[in-house]
Amino acid sequence: MSQNARLLRVKASFIDDSCVVTYLNGSESLSQPFQLQLGFQSIRESFSSEDVIGQKVAVAIHPQGRSDPHYLHGRVNQLTLQDVSDNGTRGYELSLVPGLWFLSQAGCNRIFENKTAVEIVKEVIKSYGAFCPLELKVSKRYLVREYCVQFNESDLAFVQRLLAEDGINYYFTHSETEHTLVLADAPGGFADTPEGTVVIENRARTGGSEGVAIFEWRRTLRxxxxxxxxxxxxxxxxxxxxxxxxxxxxxxSQVPAVxxxxxxxxxxxxxxxxxxxxxxxxxxxxxxxxxxxxxxSTHNVAEATSNCTGFRAGARFELDHALASECDKYLLTRVSHQASNSTGGLERYQNRFQCVAAKVPVRPPREQVKRHMPGPQMAKVMSMSASASQGDADPQRMIRVQFPWDSEHNSCKLRVLQGYAGSGWGASFVPREGQEVLVDFINGDPDRPIVVGAMYNKDNQGPKYTATQSGWLTQSGNANEFRFDDKNGAEEVYMKAGKDYNFVVANNETGAVHNDQSLAVSNMRSVDVGADETKTVGANQSLTVGTNQTLTVGANQSNTIASNKTETIAVNFAETVGAAKELTIGGLYQVTVGAAMNETVAAVKAEEVGASRFLVVGQSMSEDVGKDRSLNVGNTSTHTAKKIQISAEDELVITVGKASITMKKDGTITVSGKDIDFKGSGKINVKASKDVIIKGKKVLTN
Known part of the structure; x- marks a missing residue:
């Protein structure tokens, strides 16, 4: 057996000239991996997968009368060992696929950021090395994708989806040594077939005929x-x-309303x-x-058969048809190959193909949809947007997270679900770095994640709340806390401000404490009441001031004490009244001064005692009147002392009715009255430095 002079010839590292190709079947489509079945006979008893699987195979199609063959090239992904024939050779079948097919056997869960679809595809394919040579025939500008996720997709499904989303086709070119993946986004990205212009004939031509032709041409409108x-x-x-x-x-002609x-x-x-x-x-x-x-591109599709061995999906040809309306340039979108090498000398190649007018824009079908995320996923918070951790405002409350399935990349900025959200109002809780969060996906789209909650784990076990406690404990150097305890008989609402605690009541505030209330202020306390304040204490009130107390009343102050009042001042007491002061005591009034008592009245002082007044001075008593002094006693005035001294600088006058005694500073003493009696139980001495004059109507002497 020999391959020489046969229509189909195969070249591979594990095949020699003694192997003879018996058939070739398979198909290739635009933007799909091709699949070919190659049968051959060999005198070898067996091949191992180690020798065959993954190897390159080139199939040369040699039409009669042509010196240059057309190639189909692929890699082996399956080997079938058949039975032994009558001539002692064994049959084998190889399944040939492009290197791109192997991307269907692998896949990663990963994140790409700020790359175009073409850049992502290049990066994925590059990781497969020589398995998938790539050629770019793209001419358009493609969007830089902020965030693109591959999740639970094979690399092939991911690549095909990205290309379909951006309307980029792919096809393969074949040579004796390689097949190349070509990306094309415009008509200029497709090459012409080697056959050039092909004529329609009424009967089928075989590969053994001298010319190439197309037959059984038909067109479908959908x-x-x-x-x-x-x-x-x-x-x-x-x-x-x-x-x-x-x-x-x-x-x-007609279309429905919808x-x-x-x-x-x-x-x-x-x-x-x-x-x-x-x-x-x-x-x-x-x-x-x-x-x-x-x-x-599926609306107007032509279909036919041909013996053109150079027809490939993604190639263009010119049609020469008896009907002028059919003469045009077409783009092959699908080609199915059938070829056989017969030991009896009957060799045949034929294909069936589909095509569209080359001028029609062709895009891959949008059948490759994103993997629908089956549900929420766990993630770890890696960073907060802007400098939110330091208090800067972030209107979207965004964070970046890391999923367990991609430890090399963080997510895009994710919005955080809030329990209440409005224009300038709502709730705002932003997860912090290191937290475990639950991430869901809008419309199941892996490229649109959103944080919907947070969970505890072994590393983040949360506040040490009991089974009856619930609340919020924030993360900071000195955290804020709002906690509820529903333990029977010990119900509690607990609130702690890590630093400042501010609240605003736009209108009324009403509170009721049905038992005790205790408030401890470690430093200063200020209460500002804009209008009236009323405080009612049902029983006792105790006020202790550690140092000074200052009370300022802008207008009047009124204190009413239903019973006794006791006031104890350990040291001094100073009281200043800007105008008048009135003191009314319904019963007894007693003032006890332990040491000296000074009383200063800037103007007039009036003192009125309704009954008796007793003044007791334990030692000396001094009274100093700056100007006049008047003493009016309604009845008797009694002064008792061991010694009484009266001193006047200018004049002293004692008057009783019409009687008076006048003493002047020059020493003159005048005693005036109606009758004047001098009586003495002892002596009465009259002595003068000068004359003693006694005048009267009658002077009597004894």
Whole structure:
């Protein structure tokens, strides 16, 4: 056996010329990995997976009359060992796939930040090394994705999804030594087939014929939605409910009233350097247009068979048809190959293909949807937005977290669910670094996570609350706390301010304490009452001031004591009355001064005693009157002393009715009255330095 001079020839490291290809079947489609089955006979009894699986295989198709073959190239992902034939050779079948197929056998849960879809695809494919050579034929600008998640997706599903989202096709080129993955986003990214212009014939041509031809040409026109509409919502512009509507360019005779296909949540954000975190409207309009173009590319599809061995998905050819309306340039979207090497000399190649007009924009179908997150996930808080940990305001209350399935990257900035949220009002609790949080996903989208709660774990066990206690204990150097205790008989509401405690009551405040109240202030206390204050103490009141007490009353003060009042001053007592002072005592009034007592009256002092007044001076008594002094006694005035001394600087006058005694500072004494009697139980001496004059109507002497 020999491969020489056969239609199908194979080249691989584990195959020699004694191996003969018997058949080739398989298909390739635009934006799909190809799958080929290659059968061959060999005198070898067996091959091992170590020798075969993953190896490169090149299949050369040699049409009769052509010196240059056309190649299909792939890698082995399956080997089938068949039975032994009558001629002693054993049959084998190889399954050939592109290197891209191996991405379906692996996958990572990971996060990409601030990269385009093309950059992400390059990064994923690069990790597979030589298995997947890549060529880029992309010409458009693609959005830098702020945040992109691969979760529970194979690498192949992830790559195909990203390319489909951005409307990028892929196909493969083949050579004797390699196959290459090509990314294309415009008609210029597709190459022409080696056949060039192909003629339609009425009968099938085999690979052994001299010319190439297309036969059994037919065209299918399909209905598709008349418009694609994408809707979305963005928290940074909450008044806008985003909508992009792209109508079709296809024409139909009649369409139903409802003919638009809607999807929600397909928008992409501006890149991460944009502070407003808004959508990119122009780009999202383009994505909606790509979605419409993907459906329009299935509207007008031609199908045929041919013997063109150079036909490949992603290649273009020119059609020469008897009908001028069919003559055009077409893009191959699917090619199914069938070829056989017959030991009897009958060799045949044929394919069946689908194509669309090359001028029609072709986009991959939006069948590859994001992996729907099955539920919330645990994550660890890695950082807070801005400098929120130091007290700076963050209107979105955003944090970054790390998921267990991607220890190398943090998430994007996540919003935190609040129990109450409004315009300038609501609740605000932001998880701190190191906390375990529960992250859910809006609409199940892995690219739109949101923090919905926090949990305790072995490292973060929370406050040491009992089974009956609940509340909040914040994280700070001296934490704030608000706690409830529902223990039967010991119910408690406990509040602690780590530093300052401020509260504002816009109108009334009413409180009731049904037992005792205790308030301890370690430093100063200030109470400011703007209007009236009323305080009622049902029993006793005790006030202790450690140092000074100052009481200022802006107007009047009135104190009413129903019974006794006792006031004890350990040292001095000073009382200043700016104007008049009136003291009314209903019963006894007693003043006891332990030492000296000084009384100063700046103007007039009036003292009125309704009954008797007793003044007892234990020792000396001195009275100093700056000007006049008047003493009026309604009845008797009695002065008793061992010695009484009366001194006047100018004149002393004693008057009783018409009788008087006048003493002047010059020594003159005048005794005046009606009758004057001098009586003495002993002697009466009259002595003068000068004359003694006695005048009267009659002077009697004894």
């Amino acid at each position: 209905y598709h939605p008349q418009a694609c509409e994408q809707l979305d919502y963005n928290q940074d512009t909450p008044k806008n409910f985003y909508k992009q509507n792209i109508p079709t360019t296809s024409k139909f 003919n638009s296909l809607q999807r929600y949540g397909g928008y992409n954000f501006k890149d991460g350097s944009n502070s407003c975190h808004d959508f990119e409207p122009d780009y999202n309009k383009l994505l909606t247009a790509h979605w419409m173009e993907a459906m329009e």
